[in-house]
Amino acid sequence: MSEYVLELKGITKRFPGVTALNRVHFKLRKGEIHALMGENGAGKSTFIKVITGVHAPDEGEIFLDGKPIAFSNPTEAQAAGIAAIYQHVTNYPDLSVTENIFMGHEKVHPKTKRLLWKDMYREAKAILKQLGSSIDPKREMGTLSVAQQQIIEIAKAISTNARIIIMDEPTAALTARESEDLYRIAESLRDQGTSIIFISHRFEDMYRLASRVTVFRDANYIGSWDVDEITNDQLIVAMVGREITQVFPHKKHPIGEEVLRVENLGKIGYFADISFSLRRGEILGLTGLVGAGRTEVCEALFGITKYDTGSVHLKGQRLAVRRPKDAMKLGIGYLPEDRQKQGLILQWGIGRNITLPALERFSNKGWLTEKNEAQLARQLAEKVHVKAKSIFDLAGSLSGGNQQKVAVAKLLTAGLDVIILDEPTKGVDIGAKSAIYEIIQDLAMQGYGIIMVSSEMPEVIGMSDRIAVMREGRITRMLQKEEFSQEAILEAAMSEAPGKTKAG
Amino acid sequence: MKKYWTLILSLVLVFSILSACSQGSPGGNASNESGGDSEGESGGSKRYAFIFKNTGNPYGEKMMQGFEEAVNELDGEAILRAPDQPTAEGQIQIIEQLITQKVDSIVIAANDPDALQPALTKAMDAGIEVISVDSAVNTDSRVTHVNQADPEAIGRIQIEAISEMVGGKGQIAVLSATSQATNQNLWIEYMQKELEKPEYKDLELVKVAYGDDLRDKSVSETEALLKTYPDLKGIIAPTTVGIAAAGKVLTDKGLGGKVALTGLGLPSEMASYIESGVSPWMYLWNPIDVGYAAGHTAAALVNGDMEGKTGDTFEAGRLGQKEVVEDGEGTQVMLGEPFKFDKENIGEWKDVY
């Protein structure tokens, strides 16, 4: 019997044009939580897919309990006790919770192969109870929140009696409290002897949970360490390949007159009594737990959805925004949270993406003037330092950070006064993060009023001039610069909101 | 692997296109043995085209068979066409193609009496003799019409039949084709006129239903008739699909002998119902003869044997001499009374058409 439950040696995986993994190694002990880290594109996802049998490696060997093994499809990996929880798109919104849990390893009658629904419901209920959740196993998956869905994913892994569970950024969409629940679940699984591979961008996850960490960079294996023997800085060097810290540029941006005032904004079922003002050159951090209604407020300001009560004033004028186009015309821009789905058209080149919001500007009565357009797109792309060969490179081919830069550049085409940034550094690696911070500061200096929605506490504290904290659809606290602290934000995000009423 | 499949599949496709093309030509160009060069416009073989309402219709196939027989007798070349759907649009396309081919004559069973007028006028302007057959086009769009039977006679004969079957008394209904079918509408008009006669005062026409020449619709319309009018004594269905569907419903419901059925139908489709007595007898003309007569009419016009004016006569092969008679503002060639199919003769006809 080997010391390791899972061992991968010299795994190489090539796709047309790229080597996604280059002779990487990995060792996993029984009952261990092992963090796997690396920047976007380091090969983590491909690595998971090799372990779970989605991809077959071109070279290298996989040992399970010391015996060589080769999976040709995910079902085989599952049968061997390996389960993966992916970051997103792995559930079936139209199917029930139970079905989601048991998809791929349904309980069937040994002879007739009939599905045993009663047994499955019972077991689903039991597993969910074990995880401390009371979700109805017959409920439709699509009606659950992201955190609840995450729990279902874990339940799914447990239901397969997995000995090895891979979690791919499970906390990315979770709030601090929900993450805490997840840690608890992971620890109890570990204590029962399950081995966990944990992939995350968040250092706090790793320090909190993992006992060992392995780093990949550019498809290569960099090394493995015990968590307590490696420092934060060393880890960053390992991941990025150069010394860099998460820095927030401190450029002085003069704060000017009030540009946006929101009064008693409310939308039934989403948020209520939202009031704040924003000045030119100011960065207003908007934070709170996921689901607190931050995105909904921003979408209402931008005209994606309608608000039911209250008013919005821009430069002293009351706005009647019915759709995003109106908002942009009047001077409000929005960088959506999901840049792949909401921010960019991935099949298009950089240039076309940048010019889309303001096509009218360089068109002559509706006629496109492609030369002007290309020139302007190039200028803007250079302004935000997009790394690419030409403006005709497809947006889909860029890294996360560069995609985000293109999305920011889109906001610069229109003559805006207020820019709303929703999680501007989500899923962006460290190198690109600081570049984006720099751009945000630059924008503030140019006199834009900026609302920055973020769940990352250091980011909000480091970047903002003021911080509005939301909880369950209301702003519970407006923190001034001198009041900034993680504790204060957490307290405001979790405490009972004052004057809570039943809406509607 | 996938690539090979794709390759094989596209090869199959290409072959199917090619084979479809090669298979198509002999089927369409009926008689290639005569005439040699198809370009020979003067002298040599004349080219006669026949356009039926839609493809895959045995009634039309028989008509085309008769047409081809006539054309072959005259050493001509027969071109047989039909659109895949019974629409005027499809027939206009075919007319255009025939004009381009400079055929000598077009015989058409029209899907619409008026909609073909511009196209047929163009054909006549190009020197093509246009004759309608079976379903007429309006008199401005044709030289003459070959009529299978006098519509007045068709209407009358069916009322006579149903009256005899039900004993001159009771409710009757008509199950027609589509509500736009000109032939049927004309016959129904004459039926109603006939019913006004005093000897039919006890016959009551309760409803004209439309089965759209669709099996399923005709069946449910028949069923609705039977239920809405429980005292219904007889059904007249002057359309092939309709009468067969009605026969099927009456058979399945065991109403043979209780509700009489007559009308116009193909002997092959109706054989089992006539033999079983569900429909004591019904009528139809011989579509082969209709097509045959149309072929000879076309030839007579093309060869200048007549001009299609009232009183003109011409030789119509085995049908003997035919005369062009008046038809409203136009002219037509009449074939005679419809033929009666009953238990005695259905056996010999069911395999013919």
Add this chain to the structure above:
Amino acid sequence: MEPKTIQPYTQRTLEADRPFSAKQFFLQWEWLLAFILIGVIALNTSLSPYFLNISSLRDATMVFLDKAFIVFPMALIMIMRDIDISVGSTVALSSVVMAVAYNSLGVPMGAAVVICLIVGALCGLMNGLLIVKFKELSAVIITLATMILYRGIAYIILEDQASGSFPEWFGFFGWGYVYGIPFILILFILAALLFGLLLHKTTFGRHIYAIGHNDVASRFSGVNVDRTKVIVFTLAGLMAAVTAIFLASRMGSTRPNIANMYELDVIAMAALGGISTAGGKGRLIGTVIAVFIVGYLQYGLGLINIPSQTLLIVVGALLLFAVIVPKLNIPRFKK
């Protein structure tokens, strides 16, 4: 956290001119279509002595161009990842209203033609509004329902009647020539140019592509998705009315059952032209060539009097061929 070093930006310049690539240029889908068209013409010429002459080629266009007008807006709709299967019924309804207005209500023919266009546009507008207001329902569902509804209204209006006897000049639409060129061809070329410019040279067209690729991102980028959709569907209704005018002119009359299943022919032509129903892809020139491929193929095979059932198979096979070829990796045609 103590700020240490700030990463300096790496200054870079970007290419803003698209380099001309002969390889890319010649591997476009439209070239393949052009070759197919040439192949069709060559095939027809070899099969029938009547095919290759000016008047035949010219008059053929009068036969197949009527429904081709709908192909343009259908292409736009398909690029937006929608579909409209009610266009055939719109043709029927607008032509029926025109005929009734002229024959029963005594409206002058010129005004009746305008009414026809308005009715068509209204049908399209209703489709567009329903699709925009009920986003949870797909365009297939809504246009399937309106397809039955519009034709139903046409039947209610005209019952079993045909309505015709239009004035002489009305026949010009479908049968007339201008300097020896069929009027319908001239209008088709004009419409092709207009729609081509609209799709490829205007902000509106760019928005259509954006919506087809990613309607959410388009909305977030300030594209007025709803308005664009409503306009395009209205255009589809309008062009269906144009088809209705030509069809009524060619038939000298109209009936509620005309233009049956036109939508399928139109979708097939657009798909052959390289418009993907998956959205975002395709160019108008491709659909123009596709119209001529299908039209001349049918016309040419008609000249050798191929049975129509064979034509069905040929057109079906051609459509499959067109969608399968790009999936072959050997010559990489860009669709």
Add this chain to the structure above:
Amino acid sequence: MAVHTANAPAAESAAKKESKLAGLAKFRELGLLAFILLLAIGVQIRNPSFLTIENVMDMATNTAILSILAVGMMLVLVTRGIDLSIGATLALSGMLVAQIVSASAGFSPLLAVITGIGIGTVCGLVIGGLVAWLGVLPIIATLAMMNIYRGFTYMASDGKWISSYQMPESFVGIATSSVLGINTLILIALFIYIAAYYFIGHTRTGRQIYAVGSNPESAKVTGINEKKILILVYTLMGGLSGLCGVLWVSKFASAQGDTASGYELSVIAACILGGVSIAGGSGKLSGVILGAVLIGILNNALPMMDVSPFWQKGIEGTIILGAVLLNAAVKRGVERNHLLRRRI
């Protein structure tokens, strides 16, 4: 769309309240059923012979084929596909089987049914191959094959119909015979429903069809063979079309080249009325059957109410559009109520 993903509350305390609302999903079938009952009562008042046993049996017999096809179409729609070729497949299988039985009278009816299913299965397999292996979009693939199969049918028929006298009694008997007073067609349809119910609800493969439609990406990760599933649904659809081809020809005792032309639209309409989502993933057997029944009743009731034939299409279109829009509006109302209940 962004709103949808975000509207579920983070707190689990809401879970209980919502699960009650989830029960309202049944509302759709109930609404459809209520509508059918109202319609039936309305027709009954106009024509008392509507709700007689005989007429109900006739309606059921006439709807059987439509509902069998609708079951297959539902599976296709659930996988985000569509099949426009079923009318042509039906005609082809019906025509070929009719030719076989007319040529050899000894051909047993069971064998005829099996042959029909076989022909349909092959037709469906070709489409499944095009969709699954070559990635041709379903609407295009089935549009093309519709033309091709219809052409084959015409070619095979050579312009002739197969008439009732050419068919042996036993063959016609498939559709006219009855067991315990219930028509065989109804029994076959019931058998198909039960088989489909079991297949969809109680087998792995059945659930995998829904999984593929609900989320093709994750289906792949779960190890579901998406291609296999796609081929399966189109093959099943083809097989059912083939079966219906035989039943159709037997019922009407005639095989024509243009049999069931345009029938696919009625089938799709039945599915849509039954609440099957074109976007895939959802669709209930009960809904589809009710949808088919509604269309069946419309076909039967409108002639019986003596509605002018020219109004029938218009009424049908209005009802379909109305039902679809009403359903959407009701769903919105439910969602809004749900939002109103949330505490902020």
